[in-house]
Amino acid sequence: MRGFEQPRLVRLAARPGTIAAGPRDGRLQVIDALHKAPYRDLASGEYIWRPPYPRGKPRRRPVRPNAQGHFDHLRPGTPAFSAGATFAAAACVLDIWEHYLDRRLRLRLNQRQRRFELIPRVRRLGDNAYSGVGYVEFGFAGEDPRQPYCENLDVVAHEVGHHILRAVIGPTPADAAAFEHQAHVEAAADLVSLVAILHFDRVVAHLLEETRGKLYSRNVASRVGEFRSEWSGRLEARTAFHDKRLEDVAAARRKGDFHTYGRPFLGAAYDVLVEIYESHLVRRELITRRLARRSGRATARSGRALRREFAARYRLNPDGFADALREATGDFARLLARAWQQTRPGPDTFARVAGHLVAADRRLTGGRYRRVIRQAFAQRGIVARSRRP
Ligand SMILES: [Zn+2]
Incomplete structure (x- = not known):
């Protein structure tokens, strides 16, 4: 996106030390799952499986903050950077909208799920991004591994937007509406x-x-x-x-x-x-x-x-x-x-x-x-x- 060719530094309204390795805070958690199948069927939207992502399933190590509690040491072009950028974008969009809504939002989760999952790099999603109850997950623009959607603020904001609107307005009515x-x-x-x-x-x-x-x-x-x-x-x-x-x-x-x-x-x-x-x-x-x-x-x-x-x-x-x-x-x-x-x-x-x-x-x-x-x-x-x- 023009104006975003270079990575931007994001400052969050969180005290240093409150964002743990993952990154993760009390509400959001990056899970850099490996070889992951999408939670939902791409064509029909039907759930094939659901969060929480099981402990035993393959994933990259959580990305650690530096000694000051920041994540600005991550190098662009690495999976660790993707993980940090996804968290920063999602948390930033929530910060901005909770300011205007003047309330803290509760994101909907599945049973036994503690935190909302951000899954930055899902190859099998193809040229797509998807979200559902308790998660957002991202593919790659043009299926190009150098173009992860999770590093595009517009894409992350739109997907998180779905969850903000669900929390504010409510669920999709089951009728003609x-x-x-x-x-x-x-x-x-x-x-x-x-x-x-x-x-x-x-x-x-x-x-x-x-x-x-x-x-x-x-x-x-x-x-x-x-x-x-x-x-x-x-x-x-x-x-x-x-x-x-x-x-x-x-x-x-x-x-x-x-x-x-x-x-x-x-x-x-x-x-x-x-x-x-x-x-x-x-x-x-x-x-x-x-x-x-x-x-x-x-x-x-x-x-x-x-x-x-x-x-x-x-x-x-x-x-x-x-x-x-x-x-x-x-x-x-x-x-x-x-x-x-x-x-x-x-x-x-x-x-x-x-x-x-x-x-x-x-x-x-x-x-x-x-x-x-x-x-x-x-x-x-x-x-x-x-x-x-
Ligand atoms: Zn959408």
Whole structure:
């Protein structure tokens, strides 16, 4: 992923010495299993077996911290580095989202399982990553042993995102509501990842350089999760979520393809983030209100003049743009966290979550983004459902 070509150092909100060899803490544990068969059947998702990974089964030695309790001595390109990176990414995503959710999450485990398993390198998963009750496990991009998915923060964040959403919203309903629930979870796990990667200064800097500050464009952030569509050969989904409305993905519903069906929701949420960001740019007087008004989904591709104007403003104060994006990311994450906490499994998930975003905004900002949220979702064919009659 661009902006992540080099390993990034991750600082966790844990005191030195609290992360033991593994790495492992009270909740998460890396198990570098060898010759492991996937827990679930790749095609059907059926469980073949389940965590806990038995003590007698082959595995690499747990990776030890250095004398100061850190893991930053591990060398890239080694299995030990993969193990450290997987733990760091998963723990970091949990840290970030527990901050916005303002609560400690309990990850669901199997019977007799003490800790949630992170399994960094599973060859037999192929070009894939997978999660289920009590675990996440990772294959390799292009099945290339030098490209472990466990070292890709976006991939780890998406998989951990599934577990965060399960803990916050609840299980998939067993009826006709299941499909849209699952489509929402796929989109929402991508949003968990988007917020997480925007907490890395290098990603923010890269994103703004790439777009010259104009986020209504095709860029590293708008493309989060795109490659996941390739895993199951859904190539048409690679056009990403830019212009997708719910009616455009009706065929996905018939085919039971909940990844593609979630794209309009993801696109609407991304537009909300961009609108919040532009409103912070206006408030900081980095762009004019007029420029923000002209910038929008409709002019994302056209508008060379608009792009030039953004670029000119960006060059004057790149740091200001970065601060605005960080602030917007925080606002956006708080809205999502609150909306998800209000959401329970049930029918019409998209409309309900959109409505909960409007309600969250009323509580958190007095309704500053009400119009923005309603419009972004309406443009995708999702009508925010109000809880007020
Ligand atoms: Zn997923």
